Amino acid sequence: MIRVGTLNLASGRDAGGRSLDAPALAAALAGVDVDVLAVQEVDVAQPRSHSVDQPAALAAALGAVDWRFAATVTGTPDPFRSWRPADPPLLRGPDDAQATGPHYGVALFSRVPVRRWAVRSLGAGRARLPLQAPDPRTGRSRWWWFPDEPRIAVAAELQLAGGGGCTVVATHLSFAPHTALRQLARLRLWARSLPGPVLLAGDLNLVGPVPGRVFGAGRLVRAPSYPADRPRVQFDHVLGPASLTAHDPRARQLPLGDHRLVEVTVAPALG
Structure with a gap:
C-alpha cells in the first residue's frame, strides 16, 4: 500500500501571504507522511520566495528518495508580460544541477523507488484570470489580469515492494474550465500508454465529480x-x-499554501 497526496504550495506562502524560507518550509511539512506527493506552484531561485530551491528543500523535508521538478515558466512571473514557457520542458532531478536563473512549475516526490520518469506538455489557454497581487513597481497590492500559464504533467513509474507497481501522474491544470477539460482529456490518452494502474494527483481546477468522469477514473478523495x-x-x-x-x-490544512493537502492510501497491486 502507498499513500499519495497533492498540495498546491502557492510558492511557499503561509496563510498571511508571507514567503517561507527553507527551514520554515521544512517545519510546515513536518507532519506530512506520504509516499508520493504531487506539488504545484513550486519556485526555484525566485526573489519573492527568498531565492530558495524549493524542490530540493521539499525533497529533504519529505524524505524523498527520488523526485523531479518540471519547469513551466522560465524567469519571474510578471503581470506586465505574458509567461515565457520553458521549452523544451525542463525535467530536473536530485542528480541534476539547478538551472540558471529563476523557474516555476510542478514537482513530484517519491519515497519509493522510481523505475522511469516521463513528462508531457499540455499547453496553455488564452484566458486571463483576475488576481490580487503586489505591484512590482510600488509594492502595493492591486488587481491584475494574469495570463494562463503553460501546463505540464510529470509521471513516475513506481517500483513497489513485492514486485508490484503503478504510475503516479502529477499536474496543475488551467484555471479556465474549458482548457482544463481539454488538458484532462489529453492526460487520459497519455495515461493509456503508461504502466497501470495509473493515479492522477494535482490541482485540476475542476470541481467535484467532473475530473473523474473526464479522466475515466474513480475519485479517491x-x-x-x-x-x-x-x-x-x-x-x-x-x-x-x-x-x-x-x-x-x-x-487537511497545513501552515502553508492556499489549498488543503489531499491524501489517500491505496493498494496499487490490486488494480
Missing part, C-alpha cells in the same frame, strides 16, 4: 480543499481506477 481556511470546493484530486480501494482519505 471526496472533500473540499479550497480555500484552505474555509474550503468550499474541491480543486485538488487523487484519481485512480475504480478497482482500487481508498483508505483514510482526507483533506
Whole structure:
C-alpha cells in the first residue's frame, strides 16, 4: 500500500501571504507522511520566495528518495508580460544541477523507488484570470489580469515492494474550465500508454465529480480543499481506477499554501 497526496504550495506562502524560507518550509511539512506527493506552484531561485530551491528543500523535508521538478515558466512571473514557457520542458532531478536563473512549475516526490520518469506538455489557454497581487513597481497590492500559464504533467513509474507497481501522474491544470477539460482529456490518452494502474494527483481546477468522469477514473478523495481556511470546493484530486480501494482519505490544512493537502492510501497491486 502507498499513500499519495497533492498540495498546491502557492510558492511557499503561509496563510498571511508571507514567503517561507527553507527551514520554515521544512517545519510546515513536518507532519506530512506520504509516499508520493504531487506539488504545484513550486519556485526555484525566485526573489519573492527568498531565492530558495524549493524542490530540493521539499525533497529533504519529505524524505524523498527520488523526485523531479518540471519547469513551466522560465524567469519571474510578471503581470506586465505574458509567461515565457520553458521549452523544451525542463525535467530536473536530485542528480541534476539547478538551472540558471529563476523557474516555476510542478514537482513530484517519491519515497519509493522510481523505475522511469516521463513528462508531457499540455499547453496553455488564452484566458486571463483576475488576481490580487503586489505591484512590482510600488509594492502595493492591486488587481491584475494574469495570463494562463503553460501546463505540464510529470509521471513516475513506481517500483513497489513485492514486485508490484503503478504510475503516479502529477499536474496543475488551467484555471479556465474549458482548457482544463481539454488538458484532462489529453492526460487520459497519455495515461493509456503508461504502466497501470495509473493515479492522477494535482490541482485540476475542476470541481467535484467532473475530473473523474473526464479522466475515466474513480475519485479517491471526496472533500473540499479550497480555500484552505474555509474550503468550499474541491480543486485538488487523487484519481485512480475504480478497482482500487481508498483508505483514510482526507483533506487537511497545513501552515502553508492556499489549498488543503489531499491524501489517500491505496493498494496499487490490486488494480
